């Protein structure tokens with residue numbers, strides 16, 4: 001029952017700045033996901049909240065208390081680690097009850113709470129087993145159970161699913177989501193998998209090199225990426241991104257790619273651009289479709305290009321083709337066969353293109 | 365061809381085994397026969413007459429004591445046990461610190477500890493003798509314990525450092541988010557996991573103390589503090605040597621060492637190799 005607040009948090013390891021000036025408000029009961037590429041400071045942030053890593057600057061609040069100087073044990077948080085870190089010398093039920101035993105709860109209370117957790121997670125049969133006798137998925141469950149039993153103010157997860165196979169990962173993802181709805185506790189969840197982030201989060205924090213790139217709901221990040229990095233990071237396949245320059249052809253602004261392809265700039269973007277400005281021009285795969293199998297968008301630009309490769313995935317087909325010299329990917333939802341080396345006419349929906357500044361990467 | 369190689373290999377093994385075991389076997393059989401028979405030529409491998417005379421005399425069962433072997437045994441047990449308990453306690457704390465914490469001069473401290481271990485003990489005997497004589501702790505069990513603790517601490521630190529390193533540091537981190545203090549996390553989680561390794565390190569330390577001769581021979585003088593290996597020398601008279609008595613003492617010494625070595629052998633290689641990960 002607590003909100004978590006970070007105020008200008010910084011973490012330095014010698015000369016390396018792992019996290020820089022990070023501020024974040026996490027209201028009670030929010031499922032917040034920290035996502036970003038490897039080494040961007042996600043784990044470091046989480047470990048600072050847990051109290052396992054000292055803070056070089058700034059303040060962390062849990063509830064309305066500053067916890068900078070508090071030991072992990074006094075923060076009333078639970079953490080689930082990537083490798084589960086189950087106590088190998090204890091049985092499942094001892095693992096689950098350990099925190100309560102340390103807190104000197106009486107036996108009956110421990111038993112009721114362990115029982116409750118075991119039921120929620122379907123571990124009844126495994127209570128007497130040691131961690132070495134469990135499968136990866138079961139270990140994962142025990143690790144979560146251990147966190148639940150404590151009834152913490154906040155759960156911290158550090159890539160809890162990354163050691164599971166794809167199928168189990170999807171299944172556990174759903175379970176974590178359900179668990180959150182049941183328990184109604186603040187969750188801070190670290191992952192580098194954007195699909196996990198999109199499906200689980202109330203809000204996502206995208207980090208890069210120790211700095212927050214953007215905070216928002218999954219849809220906000222998908223629809224209105226604030227930077228080129230966010231645009232390419234969120235969404236699968238990754239947003240197509242083409243380098244271009246703004247040119248003026250008889251009074252109209254165009255973006256011209258390195259290989260001389262010109263595309264008219266949509267009207268509503270015109271005002272914020274200057275002739276000669278370098279930009280990145282981005283669009284998602286589903287916004288460039290083969291005309292033959294789709295509808296021509298209202299405001300579009302077309303090209304004819306050869307198919308490099310087609311990947312039929314059942315409900316959708318990914319088609320790789322070239323726009324000038326850059327390979328772009330198109331996604332169509334019609335189950336039609338496309339052959340490599342076919343020439344197809346593609347239509348790009350200009351209303352759904354994104355422009356980013358060539359130097360700063362900020363959205364225009 | 366393969367067959368011959370195999371036979372040759374096993375013959376070599378057998379030969380080496382005999383070579384290694386012969387002195388032991390000789391000591392064992394000699395402990396159970398009268399002294400003159402030991403000196404007979406040619407050597408007599410199987411005693412004509414078995415006797416436990418040396419043992420009854422050693423433990424003064426028939427009332428007459430030439431060598432107070434029982435007292436020496438007690439000295440050995442006390443000195444080895446106490447020094448082991450102290451050395452392993454210090455070693456455990458030191459090893460944990462080296463494995464888990466970063467502090468200034470960590471590597472040089474570790475290195476100097478290991479170098480201290482490399483100094484041949486005997487070269488310290490004279491300074492040690494003078495120092496102990498001045499302090500008035502020459503010929504006391506306390507003095508011997510002190511020396512053995514100093515001798516064993518670097519070794520136990522080195523071993524336990526390796527054992528603690530094997531335990532993922534998430535183990536104590538998760539315990540701490542589960543409500544433990546650092547000490548509770550150590551006590552409830554890390555120590556039980558490192559337990560077998562620490563036990564092995566303790567046995568090593570015990571064996572080193574149990575078998576030590578060079579330094580004990582300098583700082584122990586009388587029945588007060590002499591350990592078994594030193595006590596054995598009592599069988600050397602001016603004119604005669606009681607080989608049978610010496611062999612009997614040797615048997616008493618070897619048996620606990622043998623048992624402990626059996627217990628620890630599983631950890632012997634692993635213990636020494638993971639200690640070795642650290643440079």
Ligand SMILES: Nc1ncnc2c1ncn2[C@@H]1O[C@H](COP(=O)(O)OP(=O)(O)OP(=O)(O)O)[C@@H](O)[C@H]1O
Nearest residue numbers: 013016017018037038039040041042043044045192
């Ligand atoms: N103990 C340390 N000493 C020095 N640098 C460290 C230490 N721990 C982390 N770092 C550095 O801090 C940065 C952030 O690391 P962090 O573990 O938070 O990354 P991450 O986002 O969790 O990455 P991953 O997805 O790979 O787990 C990295 O550049 C890393 O090299």
Ligand SMILES: [Mg+2]
Nearest residue numbers: 042043044158
């Ligand atoms: Mg990480």
